[in-house]
Amino acid sequence: MSDLLEQLSASVSSAQTVEDLTRPLLEMLEAVTGLESTYLTAIDEAAGLQHVLYARNSSAMQIPEGLSVPWNDTLCKRALEEGRTYTDDVPGCWGDSEAAQALGIRTYVSKPVRMGNGALFGTLCAASSESRPKAPQADRILTLFAFLIGQQVEREQLIHQLLAANEQLASVAATDQLTGLPNRRALTSALQRMLAQGWRLNLAVQVAFIDLDGFKSINDTYGHEAGDQFLVAVAQRLQGVLRADDLAARLGGDEFVVVLTDVGSPEDAAVVTDKLLGAMHGVFTIDQLPIIISPSIGIALYPEHGHNAAQLLRCADAAMHHAKESGRGNRQFYDPSMDASALDVLRHERLLREAIADGAFELHYQPQVRLSDGALQGLEALVRWRHPERGLIGPDEFITFAESRGLITPIGRWVLREACRQLKAWQAEGLAMVPVAVNLSALEFRQRDVAAEIAAVLRTTGLAPQYLEIELTESVLMHQTGQALDTLNALKALGVGISVDDFGTGYSSLAYLKRYPIDKLKIDRSFVMDTPGNADDVAIVTAVIQMGRSLQLKTVAEGVETQAQVELLRGLGCDQIQGHVVAVPMEGGVAGEWLAANTAVR
Template sequence: MSASPSEPSPIDSNAMLRLVVDAAPGLMAYFEAGTMRCRFANQGYANYYGLTPSSVLNKLPWEILGQESWQAIAPHIERCLRGEYVCYTRQARSPQGTQREMEVRLTPHLEQGVLRGAVVQVRDLSLDRAVEQQQRESEERMRKFSEATQEAIVLHRNGLIIDANPALLRMTGYSLDELRGQSVINHLGPEYWLPALEAMNSGKDVSYEVTVRHKDGHLIPMELDARAMPMDQGAQDYRLVVLRDITQRHRDRAQMRFLAHHDALTGLPNRLYLTDQLQQLIASAKLHSTHVSVLCLDLDRFTTINDSLGHQAGDQVLCEVAQRLRSCVRSTDLVARAGSDEFIVVLTGGPTRAETEIITRQVTTLLEMPCHVADQQLVIATSIGIAIFPEDGDSAEALLRNAGAARNLAKDSGRNHHQFYTPELEGRASRMLNQEQLLRQAIALGGFELHYQPLVRTDNSALAGFEALVRWRHPQRGLVSPEEFVPFAESRGLITAIDRWVLRQACSQARAWHALGLPRVPVAVNMSALEFRHHNLAAEVATVLAETGLPPQLLHLELTESTLMQSDVQVQHTLRALQQLGVELAIDDFGTGYSSLAYLKRHPIHQLKIDRSFVNDIAESDDDAAIVKAIVQMAHSLRLHTVAEGVETAAQFDRLRELGCELVQGFHIAPPMAAEEARQWQTKYCHARQAQ
């Protein structure tokens, strides 16, 4: 026989009661009516007063609570002993010293009308009160936040507005009473009704851009964040919607799109937009077999305006040019600013070559009309290159490139006129690039040499110095004079390296001649106008003089009149620094520029070099003689020396001596010579003079 399953042991009811009561929330105890002694307490009650369930038994209430607390609750106890159900709250200090708010329930235990005892139930309300206080504070914070925030907040249910914060009312112009009960959808732009309904029905959190209708009817672009606020099961969720006005963001986007395709100063389309539009115009012209003309304009000597009047004046000129160009073409034509002072005009409507030339002349005439800038009247001259589709190119890139090549030819041919593109210009850009590369190689490999032309005094024919003249050893053409490559080097930013080499080489050569016992006469070096705008020119000159050992007074630097006329603060600072260094300054080709007593007086100039154009006919021309005499007298009154350039005959030499010009140079004395030839010439010349 198999063993019968064992019967479960009977449940201990007292143990179960103890377990249930200990697990119940709150404090619980039972006091006997007659003796007032504690006959039962759960774990929580005993622990609260620092006791155990066994040690609390048989204690009197005041032994557990203390006399002060007992006196406070005695009236409530008396009511319970009369058979009343009592509930009250009181402030009590726990054994740990914290102030607590307690809810006490006293339930009388009656058997057949006889009071046997009382059940005491105590619940600590402090946590509930703290939670309620936090909730009130949170609600107050949210209320203040919703009132203070610049973001609009609206609460709706089933799409009907329930509440909104002041920011929404300010943005939309409505009052809260006007909005309550209104459909949220009806206040959006029509194009957003369907997306908003779909988002609302989905119950999901969403973010997107909308437009909200103001009370006066205009639409406000806004960014919307909608969040579901779940309610009890089965109830329709509330939705909290936060709206931010993004009007400025839209304006910024529009401005960025505009600036991406337009010039910020003039408001004209830029090169990027121009190229795109020109390509579209070419595609249309191909379809209809018509022409498109491209005019590439460049303002002549625009840097002079910037340098003399300032960049603000230059900006005014650019804006004036932009306005004039827009006014002289049709609305269907395109005007763009492609660079610093470069403008492009695209003529549409199939203009012929003759019609294009007429419009170009009109543009030139309009631009030449005087304009007032910085209290001065200016005349704007421009060089224009023209390329026509389809003859001169079948793409935007080709037309712009060829119009630019024609413009460059117009500038090189004297400026202030226009030039049509011709096939002969095709290789011009390549030739220019090749020349630039050759010059760069010459700089890197030392492909230059100096020739020296002597200066002598007119009163005793004594040697007075040398002018160093640079030559380029061209790989195909041999020696090339500076007139052929210096302007090109300046335009390509190469002149600084060349000038620095010339300066060092001339100083070294002069010092070497002096070491050989030859006359200690100065050497003159021509410097580009760009060099005087460099803040470190004086320092570099000082370094070269120190390294070569040439005394500063034996170095003369020559500059042009235009450099002084266009001088800025940096040029003036450089000239003063060179003067303090002891280097003398000479104005080259004097009389061909903007001669002015003002700048001669203002700047530390030591010498004027009279241009050869006044010397050529000086022996026969009374007018030229009068000009030279005036220059000499003016120079003497300012304590300046004069040098006549290009003296080729004895008659010229004698006439200059009669007019008081102190120094001369030219083929009558000697041509420019290589260094060794110049050394030999000095030796012979000095011996010849000693023999006289």
């Protein structure tokens, strides 16, 4: 029996699929029962059939895999109805079963395979053409094996459901729902791949930024529905001009981008762009009304004007604005003079370096509350820069620039220390016994000592590890491998929480959610802001919440601003919310007053 248990343990721990688990169990079942044919069936009651999924035969009697027999004619159905699990005289008990007669079954033992909700999946059976006595422990072993298979079936079905939801989420998140074209996120990813191919094959790539001149007048004159129909028609016309390897995407509003691969020269690029201009200058018919509009097109080329997607899109955008300033309805190639002066960039960098040296940053805190009762669950620390000329500016206006200039690490370290210090101070006053969330950039995450640095900050500030959460974006996790897992495991060993920020805007991969020790999914505000009126966004939010619940991860919706959104998220089972409906981000003093006034610690 001990050998059997060892085999069973090994089979259960290594099984990835129902088949992986069932085949060794059938072999063990033969050894336990002494019956030479063991098999697993699936029951399709709607079709009235029973199917043999997997079978093991060690005698002349063969029960083939793939065999289908009428459910009403099976021994399994009779055994279930009579509550009989064993008989050594099948002809005497159930002589009317044509399937049993055809197979020559005389001894038969079976147990139903059920899933956790009690639903019948099939039966686990053993049979022989000879009369065999009932083996000791056969009932117990058969019951155990049937239970284990039922659990594996349920797990496999859940994984299939999650994968389907994940595919739906990825598809919706990457597509412009009006035109069916790739959206901005999908464009950036696809363009980066096309640039990588261009680098490998030494091919030029053209990025054309298209803006429709006077589009607002269509909405104002004919209405937004006509405007939407016009945008769909523009998308179709663009696709009709492009080659199979080219790409058209909609950024939003009346802005489109076309990416052309294998462009031979600037002259060739001009010829192709002129075809786009010609196609767009034609008459569009919307609701039997002729509409004529012109596009302004800006062109940037790889490698002349940039080596990554962000650079080329910026350059093409600058060229498009130059086309508008040059009379509209034309195309312009990017020229460095179209950019802001390089001196402005250097000055911006100098101001940011001075801000780091002078500590010209401050943190604002935004509460996260539990939907079920409004109890405070956490605070997110959001950095602001006290700009010497523009006043207080948000992270969207300087974080990306700081990353590009190698300045994000000192900013990130200051944010971490200050957030931990402030939370510890509040806790000393009896406030905010909840974690504070701090965003970690990709550059900081790649540092090999990031876990050690966080541990040092916790020791210095005296903050307990369970009161710190680290927020990472999906792209950070997707572009890391073993080092990411090591770092996350080190953080979890410290007791620090880990959240995926802006979930749904990147890869939304079920694989990394299962692989990494993640605690929370934060639903990006871009999916929340148009709910409950936008059905596509509601579908995305629903899928994320269901995915989180299935994987036992907390879900936090960002950017919640209305009571209607609160009710929708509560109904969908979202755990926590964050947004103006709770409180705007507040500087430390105001946040402390908010904590005291709301008595949120429960």
